[in-house]
Amino acid sequence: MxxxxxxxxxxxxxxxxxxxxxxxxxxxxxxxxxxxxxxxxxxxxxxxxxxxxxxxxxxxxxxxxxxxxxxxxxxxxxxxxxxxxxxxxxxxxxxxxxxxxxxxxxxxxxxxxxxxxxxxxxxxxxxxxxxxxxxxxxxxxxxxxxxxNCTTTGLALALAPLIDTEIIKIMAATYQSVSGAGRPGLSSVDIMGNVIPYINGEEQKVVNELKKILKIDAQIFPTCVRVPILFGHLEVVWVEFNKPIEKQIILEKWENFKVNGLLSELQSIPENPISYESNEYFPQPKMSFLGSPEGMQVFIGRLNVVQNLASFVLVVNNLIRGSxxxxxxxxxxxxxxxxxxxxxxx
Ligand SMILES: NC(=O)c1ccc[n+]([C@@H]2O[C@H](COP(=O)([O-])OP(=O)(O)OC[C@H]3O[C@@H](n4cnc5c(N)ncnc54)[C@H](OP(=O)(O)O)[C@@H]3O)[C@@H](O)[C@H]2O)c1
Structure with missing residues (x-):
């Protein structure tokens, strides 16, 4: 061809x-x-x-x-x-x-x-x-x-299957790798053995972009932080629904979030955009180049649900899926x- x-x-x-x-x-x-x-x-x-x-x-x-x-x-x-x-x-x-x-x-x-x-x-x-x-x-x-934006991409993919269940609030704390800052990026003196609690403009990007992509009206509160790892952004997410939800329902929505039709013919789109594992130590940024195609899946773990509140942890490859x-x-x-x-x- x-x-x-x-x-x-x-x-x-x-x-x-x-x-x-x-x-x-x-x-x-x-x-x-x-x-x-x-x-x-x-x-x-x-x-x-x-x-x-x-x-x-x-x-x-x-x-x-x-x-x-x-x-x-x-x-x-x-x-x-x-x-x-x-x-x-x-x-x-x-x-x-x-x-x-x-x-x-x-x-x-x-x-x-x-x-x-x-x-x-x-x-x-x-x-x-x-x-x-x-x-x-x-x-x-x-x-x-x-x-x-790389952070928004991971969050949007995790939330997309859940938006038919009305979400009223989304909170996230992100742990973002230094490769997200490009070159020359941060000096090693600033980031080695340290965490920087602010990424200029990032939180507003997450709010504006999530609203534009998901077309939701929920309150969105991200706090974005730079951590001394090279690749992959980890995000801890809390979601408040307007009524109680079962953990199993959320797991099924992620499990059923598969591409079909024309999208399944695209080389770079994963068949399962989300990969969930129940192992407590999953996911970690060092896994962000895994998956199929490499780096294109969002990894999610640690789902906890109490009445109408859910929390989970995701990892997105900022350079591949996120850019x-x-x-x-x-x-x-x-x-x-x-x-x-x-x-x-x-
Ligand atoms: N890093 C991430 O995780 C990420 C994620 C999502 C989106 N983004 C966005 O993607 C863009 C690139 O990010 P990055 O991290 O790759 O940045 P970067 O490492 O700083 O790379 C910037 C690139 O632009 C080139 N460049 C700079 N000035 C130029 C000019 N006057 N004419 C032509 N080329 C020029 C640089 O060339 P030289 O090497 O010659 O300087 C380099 O190739 C940014 O807008 C960033 O916000 C980044």
Whole structure:
């Protein structure tokens, strides 16, 4: 099958590396152009990337020469599909310019997440929100599709199967890994043997994004904290329902949360987006690269229920499910949903 060439913006960053790794063995998308800052352009990818993933740099990207960001050049090349892992401030301008030039942008950044015509897409939860690209002008024009913030993604997937049972309050305490802060991130002096009780902007993102994705009216109180682990965010969640609920009902809702139809044809979507285990020591951030596809499942354990209150612990891989993997799954859904329009434009 002919592959669809794509561009990775921010390819040397932490999310960008995951794009490069996942796309290197993707059956449909092919990373043709890797873009980083001017400082690294012209260099061989393997020479300048600070690779931190627990897998080797893919052979087919090692020798790729990094390009600088030049929208005119990309326009001339004729590629359409862009995966963006740029810093948010830069993304605001760049992504809207790319959209106006007709590119299809799948973004990890928060820059445009809250625009009313831009979806925050999680295929297992709100696949219909992809239709917002038509409001942006697709197929005649380009568009931006975002995925949720890494913390929100885990929480949204855990809560989605429960929202038909009315939720009135959601509280969460998050224990977030340092890879969530990107590069250069936190200094080792600040984080080693320490916990930092504040992540700038994170709590408001969780509130706004959960409301947009789940369309719920519940009160949401997250407290987001940085802890000295490398990968994976752990979240302790408390949910208050409007009436008593049985533990078994919640377990069944998670168990029955399976993808079917068109979603089951997408390579990066797990058959069971949630994996629950009753072992008291489950889940732990060091497991976040497990699952099938790797890093795409949300692991949940420690469910306790007392009358109308439930608590549980989840782990989400912030770099895969919470960022690059989420974007790739979104692009797969786009491809399946608009196949005929896409191929005529490539
Ligand atoms: N880390 C996470 O867990 C996570 C989760 C969800 C969403 N996000 C979002 O994803 C985005 C990327 O995060 P990250 O953690 O990967 O950040 P990062 O490690 O700091 O990487 C940033 C990337 O952008 C590139 N870049 C910076 N300035 C540039 C410029 N002027 N032109 C072209 N490229 C430029 C960098 O290139 P150089 O290497 O050359 O500097 C690097 O490749 C952010 O918006 C972040 O909020 C991150």
């Amino acid at each position: 002919q592959k669809i060439p794509c561009v990775v913006l921010g390819a040397t960053g932490l999310v960008g590396q995951v794009f490069v790794w996942m796309l290197s063995h993707h059956p449909i998308f092919e990373p043709q152009i890797l873009i980083a800052s001017d400082r690294k352009s012209g260099e061989k990818y393997s020479d300048v990337v600070d690779w931190i993933l627990p897998f080797p740099i893919p052979d087919n990207s090692k020798n790729t020469i990094i390009k600088k960001l030049d929208i005119e050049y990309l326009t001339k090349l004729g590629v359409r599909l862009i995966f963006s892992a740029l810093p948010s401030k830069l993304a605001k301008t760049v992504e809207s310019q790319l959209r106006s030039k007709g590119f299809w942008v799948f973004s990890n950044t928060s820059a445009m997440r809250y625009d009313s015509d831009v979806p925050i897409l999680i295929p297992e939860i709100n696949p219909c929100s992809l239709k917002l690209i038509e409001k942006q002008g697709f197929p005649k024009k380009g568009f931006v599709v975002t995925n949720a 690059a993997g989420g974007s790739i799954a979104n692009a797969e859904l786009f491809l399946k949903s608009y196949e005929s329009e896409i191929w005529t434009k490539l």
